[in-house]
Amino acid sequence: MSTVERALAAALYAGGGTERERDAALDTAASLLAGDPGADAELARRGEELVRRAWQRGWQPADVLRLVCRDLEDRHVRLAAGLIAAEVRGYPALPVRWAGQLAELPGAEWRADRFSYATAVLELYRLLARLPAIEPAGPVPGTPLTAPAAPGEPRMLGRIRALLAKAEATGYPEEAEALTAKAQELMARHSLDEAALAARIHRAEGPEAVRIGVEPPYETSKAILLDAVARANRCRAVWSEAFGFSTVVGFGADLEVVELLYTSLLVQGMAAMSRAEREQRAGGRKRTKTFRQSFLLAYAHRLGDRLEAAAERVTADAAAGAEAAGLLPVLASREAAVSARADAMFPEMTATRVRGATDEAGWQHGRDAADRARTETRRRLPGRE
Known part of the structure; x- marks a missing residue:
């Protein structure tokens, strides 16, 4: 089992436990990653996989960033923006409405010492891994588009x-x-x-x-x-x-x-x-x-x-x-x-x-x-x- 697999298993998928136990598992996982610079590339790939899974569950870039901004902190928002930008580069074409969302991604990267950086990455991955499926509001990237994106608004x-x-x-x-x-x-x-x-x-x-x-x-x-x-x-x-x-x-x-x-x-x-x-x-x-x-x-x-x-x-x-x-x-x-x-x-919407x-x-x-x-x-x- 690779360093990344062990770290993710501890920080993301460890079941139950108290908040103190979950924090201890996160610290252990961050220490594993901080001590293995050779794991950085695989860690980034795993993040892009989580982003790709979010698209498949109905989420869009603005939705993900909105939730990260609400539940985590600015450093996590910057890390999420970097993952999204890296993941979408692999598609020859994107849904029309994604252009504006991607244009608003924060551009500044966030770096810190290896332990702090690994901790923030794992906190972000924990949120991404638990995103539920929601009703899609448009095609998923990679789906053949029926019409090319318009060059600009009317x-x-x-x-x-x-x-x-x-x-x-x-x-x-x-x-x-x-x-x-x-x-x-x-x-x-x-x-x-x-x-x-x-x-x-x-x-x-x-x-x-x-x-x-x-x-x-x-x-x-x-x-x-x-x-x-x-x-x-x-x-x-x-x-x-x-x-x-x-x-x-x-x-x-x-x-x-x-x-x-x-x-x-x-x-x-x-x-x-x-x-x-x-x-x-x-x-x-x-x-x-x-x-x-x-x-x-x-x-x-x-x-x-x-x-x-x-x-x-x-x-x-x-x-x-x-x-x-x-x-x-x-x-x-x-x-x-x-x-x-x-x-x-x-079908299950209710009045409030x-x-x-x-x-x-x-x-x-x-x-x-x-x-x-x-x-x-x-x-x-x-x-x-």
């Missing part, structure tokens, strides 16, 4: 991204409202144009899935906000609290919109919360956790109400247009396909009761911030939703 999405970035950066609420409204206008046009084009050319496509991080603090409110944005754009969001993400199911163009709008509204909401807290402190009140929780919960709920009302109004307008007769059945068919795909992916807000000032400030977001603003398009 020009319309670039314009939307730029508008939302300006809305996030400005310190003037009125300007942020106008920029967000214009971005929403372009989002509606992009999504409906994609649906109409797919129907016209009989393009064979179905719902896809993408995972979006929903991380603490205040993850419940963030998940509610993401769900509201998803439903308003004909998508379904399923929150996996244990893993720190929601899986959003929808057609490609709509998923792009959901990612962009949710991220922007979250940034704007956090900025509005900071401004509200400054007002509270100026009035002599200390910043509290309950204020922030109530603010974000109200912000998410209020936006959900407004997005739902906007969707119903726009649908009614589209139904009244004679030119929309061909598009409305397409949209209805897409919504049914999305629901069917989500139900098939998560949300703890109510307890801070009246936080709740009111959150509602006011949601009203200022103006996210329901959409230009009425002839013959379009």
Whole structure:
């Protein structure tokens, strides 16, 4: 049995025991590796195998790093990024959505004395070895791709991204409202144009899935906000609290919109919360956790109400247009396909009761911030939703 096999058997697969016994086993395994520099190459290969197994169990690079960041420390994140980068180099092509995830991998390596380094590696491998199987949100690397990756995002999405970035950066609420409204206008046009084009050319496509991080603090409110944005754009969001993400199911163009709008509204909401807290402190009140929780919960709920009302109004307008007769059945068919795909992916999903807000000032400030977001603003398009 090689040094690596003995070390892994002790640190990863030793059953039972107290925490002290597990720590002692980890120290023993790290000592074995630290004393055998010739084992480094095999240790790295074993790590890449664990990463490859994670892909086969449904995980993606961003999912793995999110969990490592939550459960371990920065050094483990850097080690995981290095393993992921090394493992994916062996594939001639990767799933389309992986490019952005890989581009965000932290690049700085972490080194230390041999014992500390071996300890960190074994701690990371222990987490990777115990990753459960989850529902895949796309093809596994190595699977033949049905279409080549697009060279870049559509020009319309670039314009939307730029508008939302300006809305996030400005310190003037009125300007942020106008920029967000214009971005929403372009989002509606992009999504409906994609649906109409797919129907016209009989393009064979179905719902896809993408995972979006929903991380603490205040993850419940963030998940509610993401769900509201998803439903308003004909998508379904399923929150996996244990893993720190929601899986959003929808057609490609709509998923792009959901990612962009949710991220922007979250940034704007956090900025509005900071401004509200400054007002509270100026009035002599200390910043509290309950204020922030109530603010974000109200912000998410209020936006959900407004997005739902906007969707119903726009649908009614589209139904009244004679030119929309061909598009409305397409949209209805897409919504049914999305629901069917989500139900098939998560047959055991359940509803969760949300703890109510307890801070009246936080709740009111959150509602006011949601009203200022103006996210329901959409230009009425002839013959379009």
